[in-house]
Amino acid sequence: MSKRAAQPAETSVVQLGARTTPSQTRARNTLEAVLSTAGDLLGEVGFERLTTNLVCERAGMTPPALYRYFPNKYAILSELARRLMDAQDEAVFAWVRNGGLQAASLETAVEKNRRLQQQVNEITRQIPGGIWIMRALRAVPLLRDIRIASRDKVARHISERLTETYPNVPESELFRAARLTTEVAYAATEMVLEEPALDEARINEDVCWMVAMHYKRLADRYAQSR
Known part of the structure; x- marks a missing residue:
């Protein structure tokens, strides 16, 4: 329906x-x-x-x-959306602070990303109406700026901290890569929450391999152009 x-x-x-x-x-x-x-x-x-x-x-x-608190249902949805995005964003920021971006191998990078992906999924499940808030962020034009602001904040935070790891990659490329991988991870969370019958562990692993390989290819591309 x-x-x-x-x-x-x-x-x-x-x-x-x-x-x-x-x-x-x-x-x-x-x-x-x-x-x-x-x-x-x-x-x-x-x-x-x-x-x-x-x-x-x-x-x-x-x-x-x-x-007295909310003038309409969209104001309520807006606050719920901000809180969900803040909770997801803080999980990413804490992961970065704890060394999530540092990995000695692709396998380690995938595993670190997988743990973060699972954590974000669980955060969304635990918030009342979490999947419906995500649907509203996608479907209600009034709320889309909240999602975009969250994505860009996370992407900027990640790209700024990747400049030391990938010194040969232009900052604009790192930011674009961070935006892309943030969107892919977000879509994977939507996917497993929308369809609980799917193999969540496999989807998490697959999307994390996509992310890790994307950054490896980016690093290799600019290493060859030196």
Whole structure:
């Protein structure tokens, strides 16, 4: 069945993001309850059928109370999307800090990348509505900038740290390679979460070999052109 996203008629006037950033504990708890409820509902009904009224009903609050925090469902989706991307991004940054980019062999590089891929998959599973948030990021134009910003932030972080490993490769090439491999890894996460019957371990291994071989070919290309 097709799951096309219902789009607001006037995308230019749709407000995204929370109206306020609560400072009091009670208000923060309310905001977190809204997001948790919306995430659970996404897993049940999908983003097309998600409504603020449905969130209010499940969370036991009135629409005016919810609108103090989020003006519409797209604002809720936007916050959920940012949080998912931040969680995935932080896993990558921690992996880099712990030496994920350093490998003495292709096999080691593949294994390190495989562990990261599995971790990102698990992070997405553990977040309520995680796969539906990823679907919304792909299907809802209002949310696509969140995904693009995340991709570019991760790609920039990786490419900047690869300059020492690949000193002969131009920075623009490293950034392009990092963008490409980030997209491929993201697509693999979508693939295994969309279709649980697939062999996740095999897909993770395959995509990590693609990534490792791509960087090896890039390094070899510029080593030969010296």
